[in-house]
Amino acid sequence: MVNILYxxxxxxxxxxxxxxxxxxxxxxSELIAELASRGDNWKxxxxxxxxxxxxxxxxxxxxxTTIKSGDEIAFFPPVxxx
Amino acid sequence: xxxxxxxxxxxxxxxxxxxLTEENARLRAGHKDIxxxxxxxGTVRDINEGDQVSILELEHYPGMTEKALEKIRLEAHDRWxxxxxxxxxxxxxxxxxxxxxxxxxxxxxxxxxxxAAHFIMDYLKTNAPFWKKETLPNGEVRWVDSRVSDKEAExxxxx
Numbered sequence: 001m002v003n004i005l006y007x008x009x010x011x012x013x014x015x016x017x018x019x020x021x022x023x024x025x026x027x028x029s030e031l032i033a034e035l036a037s038r039g040d041n042w043k044x045x046x047x048x049x050x051x052x053x054x055x056x057x058x059x060x061x062x063x064x065t066t067i068k069s070g071d072e073i074a075f076f077p078p079v080x081x082x
Numbered sequence: 083x084x085x086x087x088x089x090x091x092x093x094x095x096x097x098x099x100x101x102l103t104e105e106n107a108r109l110r111a112g113h114k115d116i117x118x119x120x121x122x123x124g125t126v127r128d129i130n131e132g133d134q135v136s137i138l139e140l141e142h143y144p145g146m147t148e149k150a151l152e153k154i155r156l157e158a159h160d161r162w163x164x165x166x167x168x169x170x171x172x173x174x175x176x177x178x179x180x181x182x183x184x185x186x187x188x189x190x191x192x193x194x195x196x197x198a199a200h201f202i203m204d205y206l207k208t209n210a211p212f213w214k215k216e217t218l219p220n221g222e223v224r225w226v227d228s229r230v231s232d233k234e235a236e237x238x239x240x241x
Contacts, residue, residue, distance in 0.1 A: 008215070055143070055211070058146035058149045074146065079208065079211050080212065080226045081142070081214070082124055082182070082206050082212070
């Protein structure tokens with residue numbers, strides 16, 4: 001299983017903050033494709049979003065990153081701190 | 083995986099306000115070789131994108147935030163000769179004129195402290211997982227959009 005987190009506007013758009021899914025051995029891109037099949041809001045937030053930010057285990061990652069068991073995958077919009 | 087506050091003693095993510103004088107004293111404690119302290123304090127404006135703002139709410143990604151800020155801090159220590167540095171970022175609800183963020187850097191000579199503080203703030207803006215949500219006086223709530231100018235500010239430090 002992997003832990004998936006959604007932050008800020010994504011959490012509100014997708015209606016959830018986190019979930020656990022069996023996604024080991026997939027790439028982030030494959031995980032996104034699976035999530036995008038849930039509906040338009042998922043497709044819009046994750047798959048069609050050129051500004052999508054991805055982190056795996058607290059480090060910036062890309063769509064090509066391969067997921068391992070126990071990983072924490074986070075999806076979020078561009079950051080606006082400071 | 084999860085980290086504790088003691089993993090990053092020079093990074094603080096907190097709801098509480100901070101006291102600039104106290105933080106500067108803490109930064110300098112035990113150092114007699116410091117000749118320059120540069121402190122940047124970011125504060126809540128009551129105007130954004132031409133609209134009045136009543137409340138600013140800061141959300142972050144616990145765990146990644148501390149790691150990302152420590153990475154930026156250590157990068158600054160690699161690039162310039164620094165004696166000490168600290169980053170404090172508040173989260174939760176804030177109001178116009180409140181302090182949001184402190185970056186304080188100490189070095190022997192001013193040049194390094196000026197550059198490092200500027201660098202840390204520019205990188206924090208585009209690399210640390212914080213998100214701002216603002217409430218307008220009419221009750222409208224909106225997420226603040228990232229700015230192209232912040233990305234450009236980061237680029238000036240590209241080596």
